[in-house]
Amino acid sequence: MKIVCISDTHGEHDAVTLPEGDVLVHAGDITAHGSRDDFLSFVQWFASQPHTNKIFIGGNHDTYLEKYPDKVAAVAAENNLAYLNDSGVQINGVTFWGSPITPRFHDWSFMRDEDEIGEHWQLIPEDTQVLITHGPVWGVLDEVRRSETFVENTGCKVLEERVRLLKPAYHLFGHIHECYGAHSSEHTEYLNISTMNEQYKIQNPPVTIEINQD
Secondary structure (H helix, E strand, O other), X not given: OEEEEEEOOOOOHHHOXXXXXXXXXXXXXXXXXXXXXXXXXXXXXXXXXXOOEEEEOOOOOOHHHHHOHHHHHHHHHHOOOEEOOOEEEEEOOEEEEEEOOEEOOOOOOOEEOHHHHHHHHOXXXXXXXXXXXXXXXXXXXXEEEOOOOOEEEOOEHHHHHXXXXXXXXXXXXXXXXXXXXXXXXXXXXXXXXXXXXXXOOEOOOOEEEEOOOO
16 A cells, blocks of 8 residues: 655645555645635645545644534545544555644644643554654654754654554654654654645655555
């Protein structure tokens, strides 16, 4: 199974060139301003891609997705898209789980305080093979430079503990544009698949992964 992975296109999806694959994954921030029109524009583009299976989650910019979850789910279903919102899907024996939740930072969408965020991570099933969250775990591809002398880890510590316990084969995320790249642990391949760079320009190519189903 070839999985094509993108994230953080912020309404500029038309500028993305996608390789062929069996599954197309978008890890959130599908819109620039979170409006209904932004969402519908993304759905039209996403549904038109040739990949047999298409999965997306929300992100902190995707206000419409948080406000109207039932409408979003209905539109996704009508277009044969898998919209994961603390939920999962199995494709040809491979188990995917997706969540838009990130730690609180100002007043964006899908953000939770530290004392409540663990409720979302406890929902991740033990048999998850491909975990898709909008944000990273703490300490992995999550650094943001706040000043010349201060770099902050912005990932989620509670999610880090959960992923370390569950050991999914892949953890796909975006959110921190400047940390696009890969990091391998003993059990999990962490992939920051942000398509936009720090200046909110489409720059980073889609990431592809292969899962052997034999």
